[in-house]
Amino acid sequence: MNLSKLDSAYIAGFIDGDGSIYVQLKPNSTYRYKFQIIAYVVLYQSINKGIKFFEEIQKLTNHGYIRVRKDGIAEYIFSKVNDIEFVLKNIHPYLRLKKEQASLMLDILESKKNIQNSKDFLDVAGKIDKFYFMNYSKKRKNDAKYVEKVLRKEKLLTP
Amino acid sequence: MNLSKLDSAYIAGFIDGDGSIYVQLKPNSTYRYKFQIIAYVVLYQSINKGIKFFEEIQKLTNHGYIRVRKDGIAEYIFSKVNDIEFVLKNIHPYLRLKKEQASLMLDILESKKNIQNSKDFLDVAGKIDKFYFMNYSKKRKNDAKYVEKVLRKEKLLTP
Numbered sequence: 001m002n003l004s005k006l007d008s009a010y011i012a013g014f015i016d017g018d019g020s021i022y023v024q025l026k027p028n029s030t031y032r033y034k035f036q037i038i039a040y041v042v043l044y045q046s047i048n049k050g051i052k053f054f055e056e057i058q059k060l061t062n063h064g065y066i067r068v069r070k071d072g073i074a075e076y077i078f079s080k081v082n083d084i085e086f087v088l089k090n091i092h093p094y095l096r097l098k099k100e101q102a103s104l105m106l107d108i109l110e111s112k113k114n115i116q117n118s119k120d121f122l123d124v125a126g127k128i129d130k131f132y133f134m135n136y137s138k139k140r141k142n143d144a145k146y147v148e149k150v151l152r153k154e155k156l157l158t159p
Numbered sequence: 160m161n162l163s164k165l166d167s168a169y170i171a172g173f174i175d176g177d178g179s180i181y182v183q184l185k186p187n188s189t190y191r192y193k194f195q196i197i198a199y200v201v202l203y204q205s206i207n208k209g210i211k212f213f214e215e216i217q218k219l220t221n222h223g224y225i226r227v228r229k230d231g232i233a234e235y236i237f238s239k240v241n242d243i244e245f246v247l248k249n250i251h252p253y254l255r256l257k258k259e260q261a262s263l264m265l266d267i268l269e270s271k272k273n274i275q276n277s278k279d280f281l282d283v284a285g286k287i288d289k290f291y292f293m294n295y296s297k298k299r300k301n302d303a304k305y306v307e308k309v310l311r312k313e314k315l316l317t318p
Contacts, residue, residue, distance in 0.1 A: 006168045010253055013172025016212075017202070043176070049256055056255065094169055096215065097208055 003090040007060050012094035019043045021101040023131050025142040033121040034150050041084050043076040050074030081109050104131050118157045162249040166219050171253035178202045180260040184301040192280040193309050200243050202235040209233030240268050263290050277316045
């Protein structure tokens, strides 16, 4: 099931205004390549109007879940690959501020599906670096260079 | 010229996410009824991406102006009656969170055009009270009751 064009344009506007598209690497030794790829798309709203509103949008999308943060902000979150792909593919044509992030995120998720070895994983880490620099300028810890160092140390990458 | 449905839905989403629809009364003794009606619709964005983005939207709407606040937030503002009516009439069908505010704002602007005496002005002040209570619960100073008091004191309202 797809979203209508008008609903997609509305959600694109909302996410450009008060939403996030984000992907990061988190160290996790239980994962094959020692880092977990965490990705999400989130819409924010005060709890006051947010819950009912997000439930309406959720009925349109049939994807994602709603949670309330301790600080009283309601979040509508897409975090499963399938959910993120659904929402981003629908709203991509209408995004203006976060269009590039959406494209790169879809590319990252697609690449992630095809990871067969540590080199593939490193390529994805490189794309996540690119994503990060699209949003911020300062360096972060878990960049591809650091991932490479860990993979070599763990003898997961040779030579 | 009207906005396309898709552009209207996008702007509705953006305003629901990160915009304001607002109207208030401000004491001003140079005005006929001693209070100025100040109304606006504003879109917010960080200066970083905001200026170029708002210029794009402005090309679509041909209404409103852009300014940069001292704290680095870019604002795209509709404050003339004609500009507010243009944007709200276009986006109204697609608004979800701020639909009621938009309806009442359009009603207030229409009533404002037909003010012929202080009683008409008081009616508009009453609608602005309603607008205020739609957004906040606490009492404010320049409510219709206070306007009435001032108009009586100035002998603009009898008996």
